[in-house]
Amino acid sequence: MFHFICKALIHHRAIDSKTTHVRFLQTIPCLNSISNTSTTTDPKSLTVSYLVNSCGLSSETALSASKMVAIESTERPDKVLELLRTFGFTKTHIIRLISKHPPLILVNPEKILRPKIEFFESLGITGPDLPKILCSNKQILLSSLKNQIIPTFDFLRGFVKTNENLICALKQSTRVVRCNIQKVMEPNILTLRAHGVPERNIARLIVLQPQSLMLRIDLFKEVASSIREMGFEPMSRSFILAIRSMSMISKTKWEKKKKLFLDCGWSEDEFFLAFKVQPLCMLCSEKKIRELMEFFVNKVGLKPSDAAKCPNLFLTSLERRLIPRCSVLQVLISKGLIKKDVNIVWVLNSTKEKFENKFVKPYKEDAPEVIKAYQSKIGFQGFNVHWKIGTKKKEA
Template structure:
C-alpha cells in the first residue's frame, strides 16, 4: 500500500499527479501499470485505448491501480468494461476502492439496482464515480424519488438515463417540471415523462419551452397522457427527421391533418424509423389488404413488432379462418391491439381442441411456456 502525497496539476480535460519520488507511467511501463488480474492466467491485457488514456496518470507503483482493477473485477465487471471505464476516466486508477468506490456501489444495491444494472450504468457513465455520494448522488436520487414516488420508479429512470444523477436539478430539471405544471400537466404525466424518458426533462429550458408550445399548437390536451408522449417524441428528433416521417406516411395517401391526428392519438407512431413505418404500412396495406387510413384510427400499430406481433398473429388468425374457426369478417386490427394473454384467450385457446397441432407450433414460434 502506498502512502505519499500527490499534487494535482490540471491539463485541460485530465490531470497528472505529482509525487516527490520518481514516477512510472503507462508510457514507460504499460503492462506493469495496467495489469488486468485474471484468476485463470498471468497474462496482462488492456486495450490500446486504456493504455493511451492512462498516460495522463502517473504513479509510483501499480499497487493502487491493481486494487482498482481487482475491485471492479470482483464486482462483476468484465475486462472490456474495466478497460472502457479506465479509458474514459483514467484518474480512477489512483482512487481508494474501499473509501471512494465501495460506498457508491452499496448505495445503488441498497436502492434496488441489480449487479448487472450497476455494471451497465457505471460502464456507460463512469464519471458517476467521481461525483460525491453525499453531496450529489444521494440528493439527486432523493429529488427524483420525490417526483416519482418510489425507489423502484427512480431505479427504472436511472437505468434509462443515469446522467440525471449528476445533472444540476435546480437549473436543468426544476424549471422544466414547473413549466409542465404551469401548463396543466398532472403529476402522473410528469412522473410518466421522467420515468420513461428521463433525458427529456434535462433539456435546455429554452428548447423545452419551444417543444411544449409546439405540442400545444397541435391541439393535444395537456390533461391527456399523449401530451408528455408528444413532448418526448418531438424532443427526440429534429425538423428534417419529422418531415421525413411525415412524408413516409404521405406516400401511403395520408393527408397532413390525418397524420397529425394519428400523432395526437399516439405519438409513438413517430418514434418508429422511416423504414419501420414503410414496412408496417406495406404489411397492413399490401399484405393484409387494409386501408392506409387505419393508421389514423389505430396509430399504435406502427410501434408494434412485425416479427413478434403483426406477422405471427395475422398468421394465427388466417390459419383459424381457413379451418372455419374464426369468422372471415373478423376485424384483424382489433386482435393486434390485444395483449398477448387476451389474444390467446379470445383467439387461440378458444379453439384449442380443434387446432391442437397448430397451437404447439404457435407455442414454439412465440416461445410460449406450456
C-alpha cells in the same frame, strides 16, 4: 551487426516466456528495446501490459488508453479491480468501464468508488443491475456524491416518491445523474406547471423519460407550446407522452418522419390524429415505419388510413408479434375455422393473453399447425382477404 543484436535480443526474451512484461515487449521494435532503460520500469509498457492482462482490454484499446493514464505501480489498480469484482462487476463490465474512462483504474477505491457504489446499492439497485447501470455512463462514478448525486436524487425523489420509481427513471436515462437541476430541470418543470400539467404527471414523465426534462429551456418551452396548440389537454397523460416524444427528437427528424407517414398515404389530419392517439409512434425509427407500413399494406391488406386509426401498432414488434399472429390467422382461415370478417386491427393490437385465448388455445386440437405458426415456424405469405375495419372488434 545491428540485425544480429536485434535477433539475439528477441531470442533471449522468448526464453523467459513466463514473464508478462517480456511477452509484451516482444511486440515492441528492437530499436525501442535497446534504446530505453530496463523493461520493468517503463511506465507505458506496464500500463499497456496491465490494461491487457488484468483489465481485459484489447492491445489496440490499451495502447490508446495509455495516452490518458500511466500505471507506475499495480498496487492501486489491483485494489480498484478487487473492489469492482466484490460488487459483481464482471470482466465485460470492467472492460466497458475502463475503456470508456481509463483514469478510473487509478482512483482511490475506498474514497472515490466504494461510497458511490454503496449509495446506489442502498437505493435498491442490486444484482446485475448495479454494474450495468454504473457502466452505462462513466460520469456516474466521476460525479461528486455529496454535491451532485445525492442532491439530484433528493430532488427527483420529491416527485417520484419511491426508490423503485427512482430506479426506473435511472434505467431510462443515466444522464440524469449529471443534470444541472437548478439551471435546466427546475425551469422546465416550471414550464409544465405554467401549462397546467399536474404534479402526478410531472412525476410520471420523470419515471418514463427524465431526459425529456433535460432539453434546453427555450426548446422545451417551444415543445410545450406546440403540443398545447395541437389540442393536447395538459391535464391528460397524453400531454406528457407528447412532451416525451417531441423532446427526444430534433425538428429535422420530426419533419422527416412526418413526411414519411404522409408519403405512405396518410393525410395531414390522419397524421395528427395518430400522433394524438399515440404520441410515442414518432419515436419509431424511419426504417421501422417503412417496414411496418409496407407490411400492413402489402402483406396484411390494410389501407394506410386503417393503420392511422391504430398507431399503437407502430410500437409492436414485426417479428415477435405481428408476423406470428398473422401466421396463426392464415392457418385458421385456410382451414375454414374462423370467418374472414375478423377485425384484423383488433387482433394485432390485443394483448398476448386475449389473442392466445381467442385464436390459439381453442384450435390446438383441430389445427395443431397454429402452434407452429405462433412460433414463427410457418412462413406468412400474406392475406388475400378484404378486411372490414370498424370501430368495434368483431368476434371470429
